[in-house]
Amino acid sequence: MRGVAARLLKPFTETAGLARWMLVAGVLLTAVFVVCAVFAPWLAPYGFAQTSSHGVAFPKLGHPSSQHWFGTDRLFFDVFSRVIWGARTALEVVLLSIFFCVAIGVPLGIASGYYGGWFDRILVLVMDAMYTFPSFLLAIVFSFLLTDVYGGSLVAVSLSLTAVYIPQYFRVVRNTTLSAKQATYVEAARAIGASDGVIMRRYLFQNVIQSVPVLGTLNAADAILTLAGLGFLGLGIQSTDAAEWGHDLNRALADAGGGVWWTGLYPGLAIVLLVTGLTLVGEGLNETLNPTLRRRRLLPVVLPGRAASTPAEEEQS
Amino acid sequence: MARAGSGSLPRYILQRILLVIPMIWVILTVVFIVLRVAPGDPVSAALGGKLNAQALEQRREALGFNRPLIAQYWDYVSSVVHLDFGTTFSDNQPVLRVVRDNGGATLTLTFAAFVVALLVGIPLGLLAGRFRDSLPDVVIRLFGILSYAAPVFFVGFLLQLYVAGPLGLPTSGDATPITVFQVQPKTHILLLDALLSGNGAAIEDVLKHLVLPATTLGLLICGIFIRLVRVNMLQTMQADYVEAAEARGISGGKVTWRHGFRNALVPVITVVGLQFALLLGGAVLTEPTFNWPGIGSKLVFYINNRDYGAVQGIITIFALAVVLISVLIDIVNALIDPRVRF
Numbered sequence: 001m002r003g004v005a006a007r008l009l010k011p012f013t014e015t016a017g018l019a020r021w022m023l024v025a026g027v028l029l030t031a032v033f034v035v036c037a038v039f040a041p042w043l044a045p046y047g048f049a050q051t052s053s054h055g056v057a058f059p060k061l062g063h064p065s066s067q068h069w070f071g072t073d074r075l076f077f078d079v080f081s082r083v084i085w086g087a088r089t090a091l092e093v094v095l096l097s098i099f100f101c102v103a104i105g106v107p108l109g110i111a112s113g114y115y116g117g118w119f120d121r122i123l124v125l126v127m128d129a130m131y132t133f134p135s136f137l138l139a140i141v142f143s144f145l146l147t148d149v150y151g152g153s154l155v156a157v158s159l160s161l162t163a164v165y166i167p168q169y170f171r172v173v174r175n176t177t178l179s180a181k182q183a184t185y186v187e188a189a190r191a192i193g194a195s196d197g198v199i200m201r202r203y204l205f206q207n208v209i210q211s212v213p214v215l216g217t218l219n220a221a222d223a224i225l226t227l228a229g230l231g232f233l234g235l236g237i238q239s240t241d242a243a244e245w246g247h248d249l250n251r252a253l254a255d256a257g258g259g260v261w262w263t264g265l266y267p268g269l270a271i272v273l274l275v276t277g278l279t280l281v282g283e284g285l286n287e288t289l290n291p292t293l294r295r296r297r298l299l300p301v302v303l304p305g306r307a308a309s310t311p312a313e314e315e316q317s
Numbered sequence: 318m319a320r321a322g323s324g325s326l327p328r329y330i331l332q333r334i335l336l337v338i339p340m341i342w343v344i345l346t347v348v349f350i351v352l353r354v355a356p357g358d359p360v361s362a363a364l365g366g367k368l369n370a371q372a373l374e375q376r377r378e379a380l381g382f383n384r385p386l387i388a389q390y391w392d393y394v395s396s397v398v399h400l401d402f403g404t405t406f407s408d409n410q411p412v413l414r415v416v417r418d419n420g421g422a423t424l425t426l427t428f429a430a431f432v433v434a435l436l437v438g439i440p441l442g443l444l445a446g447r448f449r450d451s452l453p454d455v456v457i458r459l460f461g462i463l464s465y466a467a468p469v470f471f472v473g474f475l476l477q478l479y480v481a482g483p484l485g486l487p488t489s490g491d492a493t494p495i496t497v498f499q500v501q502p503k504t505h506i507l508l509l510d511a512l513l514s515g516n517g518a519a520i521e522d523v524l525k526h527l528v529l530p531a532t533t534l535g536l537l538i539c540g541i542f543i544r545l546v547r548v549n550m551l552q553t554m555q556a557d558y559v560e561a562a563e564a565r566g567i568s569g570g571k572v573t574w575r576h577g578f579r580n581a582l583v584p585v586i587t588v589v590g591l592q593f594a595l596l597l598g599g600a601v602l603t604e605p606t607f608n609w610p611g612i613g614s615k616l617v618f619y620i621n622n623r624d625y626g627a628v629q630g631i632i633t634i635f636a637l638a639v640v641l642i643s644v645l646i647d648i649v650n651a652l653i654d655p656r657v658r659f
Contacts, residue, residue: 022458129343134639136598141351141632144620225468229602232470233617249470253606256477257488264478268471275466283462 019284026280033274036087048085048243051076061255064262071262074251075239083266085243089154090274094223096158097165098216102209105166109173110200110208114181123170131167139164139226143235157236161226165219172215176208217285221278228271245271329651337644342394344636349393352629353386380406380626402634405619405627412630415615421506423611426534426603427596429508429527431589433535438542439585443578445543446550457543465540469599472533473606480529487526489608530607537599538592545588549581556580587650594639 036043051058062072070079112120130138142163146156180186181204189199230236231246239247245267252264377383384392396403402412445457477488508527511519553559554577562572604613612631619627 125339125343126347129340129347132340132594132640132643133344133347133636134594134597136595136601137632137635140601140616140620141348141628144628145351148623221466225466228468229470229598232468232602233605234621246468246470249468249474253470253474253477256474259478261478264471264474268468268474271471272463272467276462279462279466 022280023284026277026282026284029273029277030281033087033270033277034091036084037091038088040085040088044081044084046078046081048082049077049240050081061260061263070266073248073263074255077239077243079248079263079266082243082248083245083270086245086248086267086270087274089237089242089244090224090227092154093158093161093227094220096154097161097223098212098219100158100162101166101169101216102212104162105169106173106205106209106212109170110177110204112170113174113177114196114200114204120174124174127167127170130163131171135164135222136226136229139230140233140235143230147235154237154242157227157230160230160235161223164226165223168215168219169212172211173208176211177204180204180207214285217278218282221275221282224271224275224278326651330648333644333647333651337640341637341640344640345394345397345633346390348629348633348636349390352625352632353389353393376406397633397637402630403626405624405630407619407622407624407627412627412634415627416612416631416634419610419612419615422609423600423604423613425506425508425527426530426609426611427600429531430534430538430596430599430603433531434537434539434542435589437535438539439546439582441539442543442546443550443581446547446554446581447573447577449551454547458547461540461543461547463540464536464543467536469533469537469602470606472536473529473603476529476533477607486529488529530603530609533606534596534599534603538595541588541592541595542585546581546585549584550577553577553581587646591643591646593642597635597639 046053058068058072058076058078060072060076061074062068064071068078068080070083072078073082108123112123139160143157143160146159150156181199186199186203189203194203227236227244228246228249231244231248232250234247234250236247237244239251248267249264249271252260252267255261255263382389393403400413402416404411405415441457441460445454445461448454480486481488508523511523554573556576559572559576562576563569567575600611601613601616603609604611605617608614612635616628616631619631
């Protein structure tokens, strides 16, 4: 248990000064949104698609007031509530897409790395092609299709994000498998007669799964932006199904001409803050894990002062 | 040495081009599988409300949707090889014409955005790298993160709300209709046509329309330049030759400029080209935000019309463009840096 805690704290204890502050700020920002997401029903004053309260209808495009802190939008929704519920949507989509990436990418990566041969080559070719594809366009294609099949649901959007990020999971897992399968313990397992399935499930999986959390953190910021982009294009989740910041901004754009700022400013700020938080966490991790950038915390070294410098040295300087 | 280098360059280029063919084939297959094999009927999705059952059936027949999948697949791949990217379902236009008519606006926007990103990103990145962990570094890095974290449509929203009004800048289109009719179309790229015509008012009009969208899209990628240049600067300043220069007693400013900045910029040239994919994705979001009449706006229009033919054609062209540009960059790189060719 102490080992786990030490590993989790490693990025904090091994960074100094600025890097540590950026990491702490990132973790705090992200934590705020996670709290919003988890406790949305208690934190938000109204539901995300609620248009009246106690028999009183909400105003259309109402200014921010004591009842509606961030005002109301053109569909009579309360902007403050939608910003908070939006955090839940974002978290759900990101977690769901990471789940799909792991569920599909990890087994494929292990099998590809373990068996090798033509199976491996074809998978690598397909995954590389998907990786070369402009990621946002790939997300557009998949959600264009999936919204037709499943409607604009959470699952459809998560699957579109999965298509974007799966090549990375596949690559990392495949390469780790390639090196792990050479290890002595795998050879030993084979010697005592373990089948391929057992080796992959019991020996390789444990080793390979460790790179997934880091990959998930690094991709999360990008995933939030892709989700918002899809929402903005109307390919994401419909307003009445869930609150989604990107789609809210799409509606807000029409208000900008009339000087209505509150419908767009707050969802937009929410995206910026959450993505910034996640990026700071990612950068902080990168600075500690990447040896070319790492600067360890150094203790100041105090050299004993010399009594007096020699005349020769004075001349040189 | 020189002989060996010049001998292997053509071979490297040939190799790179040959390797691209299976890549393009896989991409085409992925696009086909995703858009055609999937359940659902594209023709009734695009035209369902507009035509009766018999007319729909005729359209299906004409577009070849009744034939076996493998025949459709062969049709698709072979027509792409002949540079035929199909027709749109909803308004029955060749995709190539849609791209030609709107491509100029997209090219103008992406090029201008690149200029903005380089002008803002490189100086800021160099500054941040030179003064690591100081106040400018913190501010510039935060700016870099924020410019990446802010979605283009949010930046566009803010610019339209707070900047366009006070400065009197327009927020939609690539020029006023008057300019469009004044300028003789030669290249179909409005900015170039305006410059060629030498019409001062037209040039000003086009540039005015360009400022806000280009800034929006430019800010998106300038964060990447800042980060990249900063890291390169950090690594270059730690290099042995920089230390050697310092040891020889060359002044700090000169070391930074001659030995640091210049070398830190070399890898940037490579990455500049690789941002093309991101730029395209960004353009698809920037164009609808400003009603910019480019391919991105068209793509969104066809997506909303559920037009599979148009989406398939446009996406295919985008994908081909990205792959070809990446090959071009590799070749340019090989020309600049002999180590790449090995």
